[in-house]
Amino acid sequence: MDTKIFDIEKLNLKEKEKAIYEASQAIKSGELVIFPTETVYGIGADGLNYEAVSNIYKAKGRPSDNPLILHVCDLDMVRDVTDCDLGVLEKLAKAFWPGPFTAVLKKSEKVPLITTGGLDTVAVRIPDNDIAVELIRKSGTPIAAPSANISGKPSPTKPEHVIHDMSGKVKIILCGDKCRVGIESTIIDLTNEEPMILRPGIISATQISKVIGRTVAMDAAASIKNRESENDVNPKAPGMKYKHYAPSAQMIILQGKRSDVEREITEIKKQRESQGEKVGVILFEENDFENAARELFSKLRKMDDDGVDLILAGALDEKDEIGFAVMNRMLKSAGYNVREV
Ligand code: AMP
Ligand code: MG
Numbered sequence: 594m595d596t597k598i599f600d601i602e603k604l605n606l607k608e609k610e611k612a613i614y615e616a617s618q619a620i621k622s623g624e625l626v627i628f629p630t631e632t633v634y635g636i637g638a639d640g641l642n643y644e645a646v647s648n649i650y651k652a653k654g655r656p657s658d659n660p661l662i663l664h665v666c667d668l669d670m671v672r673d674v675t676d677c678d679l680g681v682l683e684k685l686a687k688a689f690w691p692g693p694f695t696a697v698l699k700k701s702e703k704v705p706l707i708t709t710g711g712l713d714t715v716a717v718r719i720p721d722n723d724i725a726v727e728l729i730r731k732s733g734t735p736i737a738a739p740s741a742n743i744s745g746k747p748s749p750t751k752p753e754h755v756i757h758d759m760s761g762k763v764k765i766i767l768c769g770d771k772c773r774v775g776i777e778s779t780i781i782d783l784t785n786e787e788p789m790i791l792r793p794g795i796i797s798a799t800q801i802s803k804v805i806g807r808t809v810a811m812d813a814a815a816s817i818k819n820r821e822s823e824n825d826v827n828p829k830a831p832g833m834k835y836k837h838y839a840p841s842a843q844m845i846i847l848q849g850k851r852s853d854v855e856r857e858i859t860e861i862k863k864q865r866e867s868q869g870e871k872v873g874v875i876l877f878e879e880n881d882f883e884n885a886a887r888e889l890f891s892k893l894r895k896m897d898d899d900g901v902d903l904i905l906a907g908a909l910d911e912k913d914e915i916g917f918a919v920m921n922r923m924l925k926s927a928g929y930n931v932r933e934v
Contacts, residue, residue: 598756598766601629601724612767613724617731619764620645625652627741627755628728629769630720632693632777632794633748633890634755635664635738636763637728640674643705646737650707652762655744659832660710661737662695662778663717666729671717674735676701681805682783688804691721693778694796708737710831714784724769740777747838747890747926750775754894775887776922780830781809790815791830793921795886797914815921819929837925840893842873842901844927848908849934851879857934858905865903873901882915889919893926 599612616626623645626637636652638645640663650657665671668686671679675698679686682696700715709715717735720726729736740748741755749755752768759766779794781801789810790798798809814828828834845861847854855876862872873896877885896904906923908931909916924931 594761594764596760596763596766598760598768600752600768602769613727614731616728616765616767617733620728620732620734620736623648624764625649625762626728626736627759627763627766628722628725628738629752629767629772630664630722630725630738631773632720633750633772633775634741634752635720635725635736636741636755636759637664637736637738639732640664640708640735640737641703641705642734643707646705646707649737649739652759653739653742653744655739656835657707658710659739659835660712660716661708661739662780663704663708663715663735664720664725664729664738665717665735666719666726670729670735671698674701674704674715674717675699680783681788684804685781685801686719688800689796690719691726692719692796693721693774693794694718695778695780695792697780697782697784697791699784712831714782716780718778721773722769724767728767745836745839747840747893748777749894750887750890754891771887771891773887775890776918779918782812782829789829791828792833793914793918795883795915795918797918799914817929818924818931823929836928838890838893838922839926839928840901840904841897842904844904844906844930846906846908846923846927846931847934848931851907853934854907857932858907861903861905870902871900872903872905873899875904875906877907877909879910880913882909882913882919885909885919886915889922889926 695718750772779796780792
């Protein structure tokens, strides 16, 4: 398939409108469109169209029991795809939408089971990106859009990442800026008495608790630290059980005091390089967790582009809630290969 690529940021207002209109027509006729969001780039299709959604799974090589998030432009669209009172979501929406926050609710009849991976619940969010919201509005339908990467690979946060993974597989790519957040949305399940975070993100349990005035649970799957417990815990977000974010290179996370981690990295690097291996290092500023979120996937992809054999990464402080969310991804990237130093 010929993929049409629009560099939205380089277009004038009129051309931009035309490009988004063309993309919305593609969505309406069941085609795939890639678009930027503030979290990562999404590969989108009409979330109410069975055929269109099934093509997302095909393009990504995604297992069909891994449900998709419906991207909507307002609360009316949320009401349309859900089968319950919005309840506490009205407050959460006011606080966090548009933004990197996804709510899981009971689905309405309208939403095909292919979108929800066979579940009777549906995940929804309003993204904080003008191109995305305009595309949804013009399409007039919720857009199912998982991250626009080949399944298992790091999520795409820059236009070149989606062009690399998805050229020839989708009708249109809308290239925008580099993603501001860089990791996927916080997912919260609101279908039970106690709200539960299924996937951590930059919107934290503490922030959510404050808005709704009650405690928020964390799904045990979000805190898995090794491969063995991966087999024991059944995550409530089906996607959390799959291999994720994996670079081609081997990856080791070094955990400990910063000075010890730095020394260990220097030593391992020297030793492996003497054996002819190419070694890459990912060591974020200790307290700039938002930067780590923004840069992680892009750094992992760069390592692969550079043909690195081994990635040595410094662990982040998981006591910080954003640090915890980034570590959730880093651990999966490394296949839980952590070394205490
Ligand atoms: P992605 O869009 O690639 O970030 O993946 C979407 C994530 O949302 C996956 O981890 C899914 O398992 C999760 N998800 C989507 N819909 C639901 C749902 N109805 N219940 C629980 N998790 C969901
Ligand atoms: Mg994904």
